[in-house]
Amino acid sequence: xxxxxxxxxxxxxxxxxxxxxxxxxxxxxxxxxxxxxxxxxxxxxxxxxxxxxxxxxxxxxxxxxxxxxxxxxxxxxxxxxxxxxxxxxxxxxxxxxxxxxxxxxxxxxxxxxxxxxxxxxxxxxxxxxxxxxxxxxxxxxxxxxxxxxxxxxxxxxxxxxxxxxxxxxxxxxxxxxxxxxxxxxxxxxxxxxxxxxxxxxxxxxxxxxxxxxxxxxxxxxxxxxxxxxxxxxxxxxxxxxxxxxxxxxxxxxxxxxxxxxxxxxxxxxxxxxxxxxxxxxxxxxxxxxxxxxxxxxxxxxxxxxxxxxxxxxxxxxxxxxxxxxxxxxxxxxxxxxxxxxxxxxxxxxx
Numbered sequence: 001x002x003x004x005x006x007x008x009x010x011x012x013x014x015x016x017x018x019x020x021x022x023x024x025x026x027x028x029x030x031x032x033x034x035x036x037x038x039x040x041x042x043x044x045x046x047x048x049x050x051x052x053x054x055x056x057x058x059x060x061x062x063x064x065x066x067x068x069x070x071x072x073x074x075x076x077x078x079x080x081x082x083x084x085x086x087x088x089x090x091x092x093x094x095x096x097x098x099x100x101x102x103x104x105x106x107x108x109x110x111x112x113x114x115x116x117x118x119x120x121x122x123x124x125x126x127x128x129x130x131x132x133x134x135x136x137x138x139x140x141x142x143x144x145x146x147x148x149x150x151x152x153x154x155x156x157x158x159x160x161x162x163x164x165x166x167x168x169x170x171x172x173x174x175x176x177x178x179x180x181x182x183x184x185x186x187x188x189x190x191x192x193x194x195x196x197x198x199x200x201x202x203x204x205x206x207x208x209x210x211x212x213x214x215x216x217x218x219x220x221x222x223x224x225x226x227x228x229x230x231x232x233x234x235x236x237x238x239x240x241x242x243x244x245x246x247x248x249x250x251x252x253x254x255x256x257x258x259x260x261x262x263x264x265x266x267x268x269x270x271x272x273x274x275x276x277x278x279x280x281x282x283x284x285x286x287x288x289x290x291x292x293x294x295x296x297x298x299x300x301x302x303x304x305x306x307x308x309x310x311x312x313x314x315x316x317x318x319x320x321x322x323x324x325x326x327x328x329x330x331x332x333x334x335x336x337x338x339x340x341x342x343x344x345x346x347x348x349x350x
Contacts, residue, residue: 003144003167003200003203004167004168004169004176006199006200007167007176007179007180007183007199008169008172008175008176008179009199010179010183010199011175011178011179011182011183014182014186015178015179015182016041016182016186018032018041018045019032019048019049019052020032020048021178024124024125024174025125026100026121026125026126027057027058027100028052029120029121029124029125030088030100030113030117030121031048031051031052031085032044032048033116033117033120033121034081034084034085034088034112034117035047035048035051035076035081036048037078037081037117038077038078038303039076039077039078041185043076044076047072047073047076050072051072054072055089057098058089058092058093058098058100059089059093059098061085061086061089062086062089062090062092062093062094064086066083066086066254067254067332067333069082069085069086070082070083070254070255070333071331071332071333073085073333074333074334074336074339075336075339077302077336078303079252079253079254079255080112080253081112083253083254084111084112085112087111087112088110088111088112088113091110091111092110100121100125102122102125102126102128104118104119104122104128104130107121107122115130115133115157115161116132116133116134118130119131119132119133119177120132120177123173123174123176123177124174124177124178125174127173127174128173129165129168129170129173130165130173131161131164131165131167131168131173131176131177131180132164132177132180132181133157133160133161133164134181135184135190136180136181136183136184136185136188137160137164137180137181137184138151138156138160138216139184139188139190139215139216140180140183140184140188141160141163141164142160142206142215142216142217143188143193143204143205143206143207143211143212143215143216144188144200144203144204144205144206145163145205146205146206146209146211146215147159147160147163147215147216148214148215148217149217150217150218150219150220151216151217151218152218152219152220153219164180193212195207195212222304223304224304224305224306225304225305225306226305226306226308227262227305227306227307227308228262228263228264228265228266228267228297228307228308228310229260229261229262229307229308229309229310230260230261230262230263230267230273230309230310230312231257231258231259231260231309231310231311231312231338231341232258232259232260232261232283232286232290232312232314233258233293233311233312233313233314233341233345234258234259234286234314234316234320234323235313235314235315235316235320235323236315236316236317236318236319236320236323237315237316237317237318237319238319238320238323239325239326240319240320240323240324240325240326241258241320241323241324241325241326241329242258242259242320242322242323242324243256243257243258243324243329243332243334244256244257244258244259244260245257251302251305252335254333255333255334255335256332256333256334256338257334257335257338258311258338259282259283261273261276261278261279261282261283262278263276263278266297266308266310267310268292269292270289270290270291270292270312271289273290273312274287274290286314286316288314288316289314290312290313290314291312291313291314292310292311292312293310293311293312293313293341293345294309294310294311297309297310298310298337300335300337307337309337311341311345313345329342330342
């Protein structure tokens with residue numbers, strides 16, 4: 001049995017049952033692919049069901065306010081996916097009358113749709129012979145065929161895409177692509193792959209040369225940036241709070257947050273916070289003692305950043321013209337670390 005037949009045979013006997021595996025509708029496949037980018041299936045499945053229930057058609061999603069879409073996405077991370085999801089829905093409605101294009105080039109021109117997503121949609125929905133290449137595919141092919149080309153080099157994608165296309169069963173490209181992804185997710189995992197159940201064990205170069213932990217190979221190491229966030233939780237005599245929207249091209253774009261002072265290190269006292277340049281430039285009129293809410297910074301890890309977050313609370317004697325009731329805060333799309341604060345602060349506030 002050749003490699004491709006072995007893969008398809010394994011998939012037919014071991015594939016997991018997901019709602020997007022029971023349809024070839026482009027909207028459903030596209031939705032699942034966007035949600036599952038950089039997300040484990042167990043985490044993404046509830047979001048998929050949530051979005052499909054809230055927006056059963058691309059027209060419904062396109063007509064929804066972006067804030068509503070971001071709120072529904074809250075907690076899933078990588079919020080640019082949610083913004084692209086909304087923009088793509090509008091693009092499909094405006095340019096294609098609500099019908100996803102069936103040509104590979106046109107699919108790739110959709111907002112937030114790269115080669116991988118276009119290949120998945122094209123192969124599953126329209127039988128286009130385009131192989132998917134993602135982390136699962138890099139891992140499976142590099143290990144099985146002993147490919148040491150660094151996957152973070154510019155020529156790696158073309159090499160792996162060419163190999164995957166050569167291996168593809170062009171009579172059932174969608175099934176082949178799903179088998180590739182499933183195999184990497186279930187058996188050929190990043191850590192502790194289940195080599196004992198792998199049908200490719202005898203021919204796997206990495207297994208036979210004991211190089212599983214070396215593949216796929218990356219030439220560069222990821223630099224992690226450390227940032228120090230100080231959130232000012234300001235309330236007035238009417239228990240109204242300030243919330244602002246992040247508009248810069250940065251993490252959490254278009255999500256809401258409390259007024260923020262970013263510093264170069266952890267600040268331990270309110271007096272020290274008020275002496276910082278960032279505070280003086282924006283919030284100097286709030287020359288009041290701040291109460292530190294969390295004794296030590298909350299560490300919030302992102303893919304390439306580590307955030308050290310401190311919440312500072314203060315109640316003003318005056319009214320905040322732009323303040324909103326506490327209940328309204330819960331309707332806004334906020335980063336998960338702020339959502340956790342809101343829930344805990346509410347429990348601890350009389």
